[in-house]
Amino acid sequence: MPDADLKPETLFKYVLRLADDQLILGQRLGEWCGHAPTLEEELALANIGLDLLGQARSLYSYAGEIEGKGQGEDDLAFLRPEREYLNALLVEQPNGDFAVTIVRQVFHAAFMVPFWRTMTASSDETLAAIAAKSLKEVEYHLRHSSEWLIRLGDGTEESHRRSQDALEELWGYASELFEMDALADEMLDCGIAVDAAALKAEWDATVNAVLERASLTRPMDSWSQSGGRSGRHSEHLGHILSELQYMQRTYPGLSW
């Protein structure tokens, strides 16, 4: 850890936020398996899900090290109560139809690309290394989901309507990605964290360009929701956790 003043709990929480985002979104994509629009897309969605699960695993392992209480990736991923999950609300939103899943992915990837790119310069070597690997992955996620959104937006009347609806449905969850709070500021000051607020301009440019090619309209900034970073979630997370944690909760303390 680079800064002597930095409390391990702060870094621990910061890494957990990141890990939870990737786990919950990976879990959501796992729900698609066996139900995708085409066989080719079946494989594509699983690839993205596997990338996110891999990122989550690295981040949880690192969080466990920082905490120093002997918790491994699974303890952190499976054994916290709902209020202790720190993911953004966006990633816990239900898959909906394919348009909702794709819009959610575009929003997430358009944020994670500049996020991981900036994080590669972090003074925390572990995070910088995870960022370098993850950047290549999310660049592809962005390409894949953008190309789909363009086809859905500019495809048929029905697909246009569905993707415009999906945009409206998820728009208000995007702003939480750029939120900074005392914890994030502290991490930023010691050179570890990314200034999420500063990524908004690039996100806007990326999303606007995709929406234009997709003949979709950028929704109005008329509402927004947040709370995930401090563990105040929508009702959806509880259901995700009831599946995610089922085995660990039913059979406590066993190896699998």
Add this chain to the structure above:
Amino acid sequence: MYSQGLIGADGTTHEDEEFLAAFQARIDAELKIEPNDPMPAGYRKTLVRQIAQHAHSEIVGMLPEGNWITRAPTLRRKAALLAKVQDEGGHGLYLYSAAETLGVSREELVGQLLSGKAKYSSIFNYPAITWADIGTIGWLVDGAAIMNQIPLCRCSFGPYARAMIRVCKEESFHQRQGYEIMLTLCKGSDEQKAMAQDALDRWWWPSLMMFGPHDADSTHSDQSMAWKIKRFTNDELRQKFIDATVPQAEFLGLTMPDPDLKWNEEKGGYDHGEIDWDEFWRVVKGDGICNRDRMKARRKAHDDNTWVREAALAYAEKTAARETAVAAE
């Protein structure tokens, strides 16, 4: 992940003797048949049917295991399971492609599955109800599939053989993944061991049925063997599978749910009890516990996403039209 004596194959063919003899001579010389080569209509029909059944089995086979991805007990298991089920989808894709070289489109093949006209491996009509089922499916179902698929790598039809080589290469981790889950359970608590035994009890007989009816009752087996679409009979493969699997169960400390199972020194293999063929035919004909659920899930995935495929096609048409318009200016 498939292995089942082909159901309802009809290798009847009407070419003249000379043509059939020349074709058989090529097969006997181990020359591969490629899509555009002359071939008996019965050979083509048998292959389309077998490859399609194989592909459908991969796709339907994603459902029982896919059902556990969100509930996998650790992140490592979750990633391995997602990767494995993804592989099954890929295998379905390779196989549909191989069938397509014989002139049937993917859409047509999928249509046959969704209409209930086409068959798939009956094993996937059993439910995966506990985590141990995921271990058992990998160990037994993939194990049985490998027995069947390795000889298919030498199938006389080139595209099928090539697809199988790719599939076998990728599947090498599937059975190990399942067996490792079983090992962990069997080294675990009493509850875990009981879970493993219960799963073996439920999956053992259905996995023996995967090899299809006894040779004596397998109507079209001889022609498939002669054409080298098939290299071993159903009973030969089943015997190999049993002989390989019994010691693996012993290593786990599990008991095979067959009181008649015993080593036969003379034949150098295990004798086993009689398979419940009534159950087999019931499940094949649609009355397994999950037949209806599987078809419902496949149809739902197809129907709910028709608009997505239509959108992509519409976009491609529009873009092509725009490009033509620009070129014309």
Add this chain to the structure above:
Amino acid sequence: MTEKNTPLWEVFIRARNGLSHKHVGSLHAVDAEMAMQAARDVYTRRGEGQSVWVVRSSDIVASDPTEKETMFEPTGSKIYRHPTFYDIPEDVGHM
């Protein structure tokens, strides 16, 4: 319920630099971009590729199987194209 067919594409992969692209299989995609992505997602999941080509199957010009004899048998008699056709004394060494 008849659905329009999505075009078929052939996929070629260069496994490493120094090797030529080799046909690995096919897939369905509505256009080139989707075909390229699908090729990556389907056929390079185990680090098989350094470079990918996708070609619409309908754009491939194939020789006619009924003309197989006309096309290919004449080369069978041209054994002078093969190195073993020529006698070189062993004393000359490897050539």
